[in-house]
Amino acid sequence: MSEHKGYKIETKCVQGGYTPGNGEPRQIPIIQSTTFKYNTSEDMGKLFDLEASGYFYTRLQNPTNDSVAAKICDMEGGTAAMLTSSGQAANFFAVFNIASNGDHVVASSTIYGGTFNLFSVTMKRMGVDFTFVSPDASEEELNAAFRPNTKAVFGETIANPALTVLDIEKFARAAHAHGVPLIIDNTFATPINCRPFEWGADIVTHSTTKYMDGHGAAVGGCIVDSGKFDWTKYPEKFACLCTPDESYHGVTYTERFGLEGAYITKATAQLMRDFGAIQAPQNAFLLNLGLESLHVRMQRHCENGLAVAKFLKSDDRIAWVSYPSLEGDKYYELARKYMPNGTCGVVSFGVKGGRRAAEEFMKHLKIAAIETHVADARTCCLHPASATHRQMNDEELVAAGVGPDLVRLSCGIENADDLIADIKQALDTVNN
Numbered sequence: 522m523s524e525h526k527g528y529k530i531e532t533k534c535v536q537g538g539y540t541p542g543n544g545e546p547r548q549i550p551i552i553q554s555t556t557f558k559y560n561t562s563e564d565m566g567k568l569f570d571l572e573a574s575g576y577f578y579t580r581l582q583n584p585t586n587d588s589v590a591a592k593i594c595d596m597e598g599g600t601a602a603m604l605t606s607s608g609q610a611a612n613f614f615a616v617f618n619i620a621s622n623g624d625h626v627v628a629s630s631t632i633y634g635g636t637f638n639l640f641s642v643t644m645k646r647m648g649v650d651f652t653f654v655s656p657d658a659s660e661e662e663l664n665a666a667f668r669p670n671t672k673a674v675f676g677e678t679i680a681n682p683a684l685t686v687l688d689i690e691k692f693a694r695a696a697h698a699h700g701v702p703l704i705i706d707n708t709f710a711t712p713i714n715c716r717p718f719e720w721g722a723d724i725v726t727h728s729t730t731k732y733m734d735g736h737g738a739a740v741g742g743c744i745v746d747s748g749k750f751d752w753t754k755y756p757e758k759f760a761c762l763c764t765p766d767e768s769y770h771g772v773t774y775t776e777r778f779g780l781e782g783a784y785i786t787k788a789t790a791q792l793m794r795d796f797g798a799i800q801a802p803q804n805a806f807l808l809n810l811g812l813e814s815l816h817v818r819m820q821r822h823c824e825n826g827l828a829v830a831k832f833l834k835s836d837d838r839i840a841w842v843s844y845p846s847l848e849g850d851k852y853y854e855l856a857r858k859y860m861p862n863g864t865c866g867v868v869s870f871g872v873k874g875g876r877r878a879a880e881e882f883m884k885h886l887k888i889a890a891i892e893t894h895v896a897d898a899r900t901c902c903l904h905p906a907s908a909t910h911r912q913m914n915d916e917e918l919v920a921a922g923v924g925p926d927l928v929r930l931s932c933g934i935e936n937a938d939d940l941i942a943d944i945k946q947a948l949d950t951v952n953n
């Protein structure tokens with residue numbers, strides 16, 4: 522898919538996905554065009570039949586998007602990728618591409634609140650049933666969650682905001698033992714810190730809105746296929762990929778596009794065609810600017826996250842701290858295995874005094890702004906129980922790993938001493 526396959530991740534961040542020819546633009550051009558011109562109807566007909574590759578309408582594909590998707594594909598070590606309008610669209614497409622009415626999916630219970638809602642309410646209404654399992658589930662508990670109609674397993678490398686770390690190999694083993702792929706939302710770790718395909722995952726998704734863009738500028742998503750899951754071993758279970766698609770003149774995706782291209786081609790040809798959740802080329806351009814410095818920023822996010830987590834741990838006004846790279850954390854060993862160079866910049870903790878103290882503390886922060894956003898160059902914070910997770914009752918909050926006192930602090934790339942001083946002065950104002 523790209524000429525940069527042999528390079529290290531830092532070089533792929535900067536150079537991947539796009540190689541200009543002689544005299545062509547150095548930066549990825551924004552192809553701000555809804556449509557593309559052809560000389561004959563026959564030429565265009567071949568595109569519609571997926572017999573020739575090319576662009577015809579930006580609702581399905583756009584060259585700017587494809588260059589940026591190719592870069593992310595390269596960074597994750599995949600074979601095909603597509604950009605979507607948001608992370609929500611990416612996770613919806615990733616699952617709905619292989620699971621529809623009457624099917625079942627196993628998912629980790631600590632996933633992002635928006636994804637939990639998508640799965641447990643909206644997709645359930647569409648006839649897809651989900652069983653939520655603890656990310657800490659034993660192999661036996663995991664295996665017990667499968668049904669004959671299970672089509673996929675879903676989890677997050679580092680859950681937002683619960684900060685549980687998924688044992689990717691364990692989940693991959695269970696998925697593969699039941700003949701289904703493992704889909705991993707790798708938003709928080711980014712391919713800088715973890716590449717789930719190297720641990721057995723089959724499909725990776727991203728909310729590129731977070732670290733990848735990194736500047737709070739553009740909402741977006743991405744789906745990457747490893748090309749490793751063999752759909753043709755289960756032709757009845759994955760008939761959608763292994764039998765002719767009548768809406769595309771009888772093309773069979775696995776036959777025409779191979780294991781490396783079938784899944785993403787189907788998602789583009791059917792889901793993007795019908796739902797149209799395409800990323801604007803302008804946003805793809807902004808996303809690429811973020812990707813160019815992702816490796817440099819992630820390092821600083823992780824340094825600041827660890828410094829802040831260590832400070833919080835040492836302050837007796839703090840009830841508890843959760844940060845997977847902090848020694849003694851429940852997920853420290855898993856984090857060291859899957860993310861030896863660092864996890865992310867997000868730290869969760871409870872201020873003594875519970876929900877009220879959390880809200881009071883946050884009000885007095887000066888650098889960290891209260892935002893629903895996370896994983897941004899600027900430090901921000903959120904009280905999920907009163908914001909992103911407010912649709913959940915207390916029982917669901919606990920199951921999702923998001924207690925009512927939890928503060929999610931997303932450390933940016935500012936100076937760590939300044940961040941700690943800001944937290945100190947805000948804590949000083951809270952009456953315990």
Ligand SMILES: *Cc1c(COP(=O)(O)O)cnc(C)c1O
Pocket residue numbers: 607608609610612633635636677680681706708709727728729730731740741742
């Ligand atoms: C934010 C987020 C999403 C949703 O992405 P949007 O771009 O906001 O639609 C999905 N998964 C995770 C882990 C997230 O953090």
